[in-house]
Amino acid sequence: MNHTGLHADPELLTALAADLRSAAFTVDGVQQRLGPVAAAALHREQVTPARRVVTDDDPLDVLIRFFTLGDAVPGELLDVAVPGLRSHGLRELGLLADDGRARFDLRPHADDTHDWWVVSDLSELVTGGPLPDDHVLGIGGASTTLASWTVRRPAARALDMGAGCGVQALHLGAHCERIVATDLSARAVEILRFNAVLNGERWDVRSGSLFEPVAGERFDLIVSNPPFVITPRVAGVPLFEYRDGGMVGDSLVRTVVHQVEAHLEPGGVAQLLGNWEVPAGTDWQDVVRQWLAPTELDAWVVQRETQDPAEYAELWIRDGGHRPGTEAYERMYAAWLDDFDARGVASIGFGVITLQRPATKRRRFQVLEEHSGPVASPMGPAVDAELAALTWCAEHPDEVLDQNWRVADDVTEERFAAPGADDPSVIRITQGGGLGRQLHIDTAISAYLSVADGDLTARQALVAIATLLERDERDLLERAQPIVTRLVETGFLVGT
Numbered sequence: 001m002n003h004t005g006l007h008a009d010p011e012l013l014t015a016l017a018a019d020l021r022s023a024a025f026t027v028d029g030v031q032q033r034l035g036p037v038a039a040a041a042l043h044r045e046q047v048t049p050a051r052r053v054v055t056d057d058d059p060l061d062v063l064i065r066f067f068t069l070g071d072a073v074p075g076e077l078l079d080v081a082v083p084g085l086r087s088h089g090l091r092e093l094g095l096l097a098d099d100g101r102a103r104f105d106l107r108p109h110a111d112d113t114h115d116w117w118v119v120s121d122l123s124e125l126v127t128g129g130p131l132p133d134d135h136v137l138g139i140g141g142a143s144t145t146l147a148s149w150t151v152r153r154p155a156a157r158a159l160d161m162g163a164g165c166g167v168q169a170l171h172l173g174a175h176c177e178r179i180v181a182t183d184l185s186a187r188a189v190e191i192l193r194f195n196a197v198l199n200g201e202r203w204d205v206r207s208g209s210l211f212e213p214v215a216g217e218r219f220d221l222i223v224s225n226p227p228f229v230i231t232p233r234v235a236g237v238p239l240f241e242y243r244d245g246g247m248v249g250d251s252l253v254r255t256v257v258h259q260v261e262a263h264l265e266p267g268g269v270a271q272l273l274g275n276w277e278v279p280a281g282t283d284w285q286d287v288v289r290q291w292l293a294p295t296e297l298d299a300w301v302v303q304r305e306t307q308d309p310a311e312y313a314e315l316w317i318r319d320g321g322h323r324p325g326t327e328a329y330e331r332m333y334a335a336w337l338d339d340f341d342a343r344g345v346a347s348i349g350f351g352v353i354t355l356q357r358p359a360t361k362r363r364r365f366q367v368l369e370e371h372s373g374p375v376a377s378p379m380g381p382a383v384d385a386e387l388a389a390l391t392w393c394a395e396h397p398d399e400v401l402d403q404n405w406r407v408a409d410d411v412t413e414e415r416f417a418a419p420g421a422d423d424p425s426v427i428r429i430t431q432g433g434g435l436g437r438q439l440h441i442d443t444a445i446s447a448y449l450s451v452a453d454g455d456l457t458a459r460q461a462l463v464a465i466a467t468l469l470e471r472d473e474r475d476l477l478e479r480a481q482p483i484v485t486r487l488v489e490t491g492f493l494v495g496t
């Protein structure tokens with residue numbers, strides 16, 4: 001049974017891709033055509049500035065009107081906009097409705113070297129009403145966050161679990177040989193197959209819940225932007241497939257953390273987004289540590305945001321297309337608060353979870369940190385470097401002082417002193433890339449960083465510094481060891 005009315009005809013989709021390319025219906029092409037103001041307004045879901053820019057005279061404008069603004073467009077104009085496919089081809093693919101409007105959202109997407117097109121269900125901006133339960137989400141903020149944080153190492157086999165429209169799978173195609181894309185939603189599975197053909201990709205698309213479709217299989221890389229939204233399980237609250245996995249509280253993400261281990265190759269990495277509930281009197285790190293406890297996985301978890309229950313309820317009720325003041329909105333708001341109250345939830349954290357199955361027998365690492373500020377974009381290279389550094393430190397716990405580290409190129413140091421004081425009371429180092437961390441260090445570590453250019457081992461440098469500062473050598477080395485380890489793990493110090 002066809003759930004979407006889409007027909008992934010390879011010939012027609014090849015013609016469509018060629019037409020879209022030649023009309024410059026790409027991220028850069030649309031951005032240039034609309035200009036910065038209308039393009040930025042569109043990101044805020046405001047269409048009026050874009051409407052004032054586009055005309056009927058140009059294929060790109062017609063495509064923007066049809067696919068982006070949701071306008072009804074006469075067949076003759078579509079024939080000009082997609083001359084290889086023509087309007088009857090759009091209809092055959094299932095993209096054109098009888099009223100001359102697009103049946104689906106189709107938008108360009110890109111990385112540094114690829115232009116893609118992504119079909120998804122029409123947004124609320126176009127339909128003007130609450131979304132249906134089986135809505136297939138387009139590219140959103142969470143999608144781009146996960147894509148940005150993903151480690152882009154060459155990999156033989158990758159899995160995109162809960163692939164939706166396939167945005168993560170498209171990015172995986174740039175560095176992974178074989179890609180399995182799964183989803184529970186029948187509509188998403190059809191849209192995935194459609195997008196694979198449209199973009200010339202050969203994903204192995206499978207239907208089913210969580211890891212069921214890949215039972216007994218292992219991957220080098222698993223990415224998932226899972227349906228992590230916490231939703232009250234009561235009548236009258238819609239259960240959107242795209243954001244809600246049908247479990248109580250944050251159980252779905254916890255389940256993914258527990259089950260993912262069995263599907264990772266040794267050395268394999270899994271990256272996912274998630275929400276976690278933090279009960280009153282506990283810490284988010286306790287919650288996530290409990291999730292990790294039954295696994296043998298390395299973990300680096302960065303909490304990016306926290307919300308109180310009321311903020312969380314407002315966000316997700318609005319996301320479903322409901323506005324304050326209506327009876328439905330207020331009823332759902334109360335249901336969300338009741339649900340959180342029932343589990344004593346004081347706040348909800350959101351973050352990026354990076355897990356690794358150790359390739360060797362060693363102690364595992366578990367780093368849980370909070371960082372709400374801006375991060376590098378893309379963040380993947382920093383995650384890759386940090387995973388490698390954390391892994392090295394876990395594999396060589398006693399060797400950190402015997403390496404010739406050098407200060408990474410993006411590190412700067414600032415010194416703060418009381419007026420008139422000779423010595424600084426605070427020395428702060430800052431990373432220019434990655435998480436842009438800041439650390440306070442003491443004079444001895446600062447002295448070490450000032451000479452850490454790869455010539456000496458950390459031990460050699462610190463012994464000399466102990467003599468210079470008239471400090472006990474053994475005590476200084478003992479204190480420095482965990483600090484140097486953390487500086488290596490976080491990329492302030494790098495190998496030569």
Ligand SMILES: C[S@@+](CC[C@H](N)C(=O)[O-])C[C@H]1O[C@@H](n2cnc3c(N)ncnc32)[C@H](O)[C@@H]1O
Nearest residue numbers: 143162163164183184185209210225227241242
């Ligand atoms: C937040 S969307 C992510 C879509 C896309 N990967 C992205 O990054 O934008 C979550 C996806 O998970 C799917 N999903 C919901 N429940 C699922 C389950 N139990 N197993 C697998 N996928 C599920 C939804 O249909 C939806 O496509």
